Amino acid sequence: VDVHVTLEGRGDLSVRIYRQLFDAVSDGRLRAGEQLPPTRELALRLAVSRNTVALAYERLVAEGLLEGRVGAGTFVADGPVRTRARHAPSGAPLELRRFWRTPPGPLGVPSADPPYDFRAGNPDRHLFPYAAWRRLVARELRPSAFRHTDYGDPAGHAGLRAAVARHVGVARGVRADADDVIVTQGAQQALDLVGRVLIEPGACVAVESPGYPPARQLFRSLGARVVGVPVDGEGLVVSRLPRTARLVYVTPSHQFPLGLPQSARRRAALLSWAESRNAVVIEDDYDSEFRFAGRPLDPLQNLDRGGRVVYVGSFSKVMLPALRLGFLIAPASLRPALRAAKWLTDAHAPVPTQAALARFIDGALLSRHIRRMSREYAARHARVVAALGRDFGAFLRPVPSAAGLHVAALARPGVDVVRAADRAAERGVAIRTLSYFGEGEDAPDGLVIGYGAIPVERVDEGLRRLRACFGAGGARG
Numbered sequence: 206v207d208v209h210v211t212l213e214g215r216g217d218l219s220v221r222i223y224r225q226l227f228d229a230v231s232d233g234r235l236r237a238g239e240q241l242p243p244t245r246e247l248a249l250r251l252a253v254s255r256n257t258v259a260l261a262y263e264r265l266v267a268e269g270l271l272e273g274r275v276g277a278g279t280f281v282a283d284g285p286v287r288t289r290a291r292h293a294p295s296g297a298p299l300e301l302r303r304f305w306r307t308p309p310g311p312l313g314v315p316s317a318d319p320p321y322d323f324r325a326g327n328p329d330r331h332l333f334p335y336a337a338w339r340r341l342v343a344r345e346l347r348p349s350a351f352r353h354t355d356y357g358d359p360a361g362h363a364g365l366r367a368a369v370a371r372h373v374g375v376a377r378g379v380r381a382d383a384d385d386v387i388v389t390q391g392a393q394q395a396l397d398l399v400g401r402v403l404i405e406p407g408a409c410v411a412v413e414s415p416g417y418p419p420a421r422q423l424f425r426s427l428g429a430r431v432v433g434v435p436v437d438g439e440g441l442v443v444s445r446l447p448r449t450a451r452l453v454y455v456t457p458s459h460q461f462p463l464g465l466p467q468s469a470r471r472r473a474a475l476l477s478w479a480e481s482r483n484a485v486v487i488e489d490d491y492d493s494e495f496r497f498a499g500r501p502l503d504p505l506q507n508l509d510r511g512g513r514v515v516y517v518g519s520f521s522k523v524m525l526p527a528l529r530l531g532f533l534i535a536p537a538s539l540r541p542a543l544r545a546a547k548w549l550t551d552a553h554a555p556v557p558t559q560a561a562l563a564r565f566i567d568g569a570l571l572s573r574h575i576r577r578m579s580r581e582y583a584a585r586h587a588r589v590v591a592a593l594g595r596d597f598g599a600f601l602r603p604v605p606s607a608a609g610l611h612v613a614a615l616a617r618p619g620v621d622v623v624r625a626a627d628r629a630a631e632r633g634v635a636i637r638t639l640s641y642f643g644e645g646e647d648a649p650d651g652l653v654i655g656y657g658a659i660p661v662e663r664v665d666e667g668l669r670r671l672r673a674c675f676g677a678g679g680a681r682g
């Protein structure tokens with residue numbers, strides 16, 4: 206390894222080199238088996254005599270930290286794992302912008318798989334077509350795939366933008382062509398880009414309450430004044446929107462986390478409200494590819510006549526969240542700014558991954574995977590809904606839903622769902638409450654039951670364990 210050694214300081218040159226190497230081995234930066242640079246090379250780099258370096262090495266060999274191998278070089282010796290703490294410079298706390306002084310915790314911190322995983326949001330990673338995806342990515346890592354050695358287009362790979370436009374056109378009725386699409390790292394980056402180009406400090410952004418915490422927190426981090434707007438049986442209550450909202454973030458196909466669709470009437474009302482207030486609407490359509498019953502309503506993007514809807518899509522549910530793939534479809538007036546924001550933020554999404562995804566879509570692998578997963582999730586959805594009706598009637602009232610990877614159920618009066626969820630965790634059942642997504646705002650009491658990550662044959666046992674956590678009776682009092 207190319208170890209960092211300087212000659213700063215005082216005293217014998219050889220001793221200075223010795224000390225730095227000693228520290229690097231002791232604190233674990235250099236690990237057993239790693240090779241040190243040849244004495245000649247390090248001496249040349251430091252402009253000292255070879256003997257000066259050799260002396261330092263010899264001392265470390267004598268102390269058992271390094272070992273010479275004839276004809277091969279000098280290596281860090283095997284020995285007890287060295288973990289002496291290495292101290293980063295410390296000092297007075299540095300001044301952060303106000304929002305970051307209490308940073309929001311990530312919702313999706315990796316954790317071990319619980320035996321019965323009803324956490325909302327995760328797709329079934331065991332059923333992803335890894336071999337096909339690997340082949341497509343490998344193909345894009347051949348030298349011939351790199352026709353350009355410089356950076357790619359910030360808006361995304363041309364083939365992928367066209368494939369995405371076709372895919373959402375067919376699957377969701379979104380009206381777009383390739384030029385309208387900007388490829389992002391997940392839906393989250395799409396929200397970030399829109400926020401960056403629209404939110405002036407202190408501007409009002411309206412979000413659903415309960416809603417998707419990462420969106421709310423992101424807008425706040427960009428300096429917005431974020432206002433939660435209630436959701437009822439028809440979705441976001443348009444009449445409760447703050448008059449000054451410049452941006453409205455909604456999940457109309459499958460409200461997160463309540464799971465119901467926004468009614469056609471409310472969609473029309475939201476669009477005409479945005480028109481009258483000169484506001485922009487972000488439509489986050491994160492998981493509606495999975496639909497089990499009924500006819501999907503037209504997306505806001507399709508109903509929008511005034512060019513005020515930004516449609517945001519994600520490949521986190523239909524593929525894997527870890528791939529970080531998503532996109533936005535924006536009205537023409539926002540596109541140059543969004544493209545520039547993408548460029549300033551991270552130049553563009555990795556080209557090989559984008560090209561592989563284009564082939565994944567064009568080769569119908571994505572639609573085949575979605576069809577397969579829809580059948581799978583439909584079976585799980587049916588099991589969950591049946592069990593809720595059969596066994597939980599005294600405690601929970603399911604919210605009707607026919608799409609996505611989770612259903613919500615409201616607590617009947619007096620039922621303590623937080624306690625039930627805590628108890629369930631002790632029995633290997635991971636499940637989240639609605640209040641978890643409400644950030645202390647006016648979220649109703651209830652549970653969000655995700656079935657993306659739990660195989661259908663484990664659903665019944667998982668819910669049986671959950672049921673036991675509610676005790677024998679129904680509502681208290």
Ligand SMILES: Cc1ncc(COP(=O)(O)O)c(C=O)c1O
Binds near residue numbers: 531
């Ligand atoms: C409402 C909502 N939007 C978007 C996403 C996906 O975000 P991303 O594409 O950044 O993974 C999720 C995932 O849980 C979600 O619940």
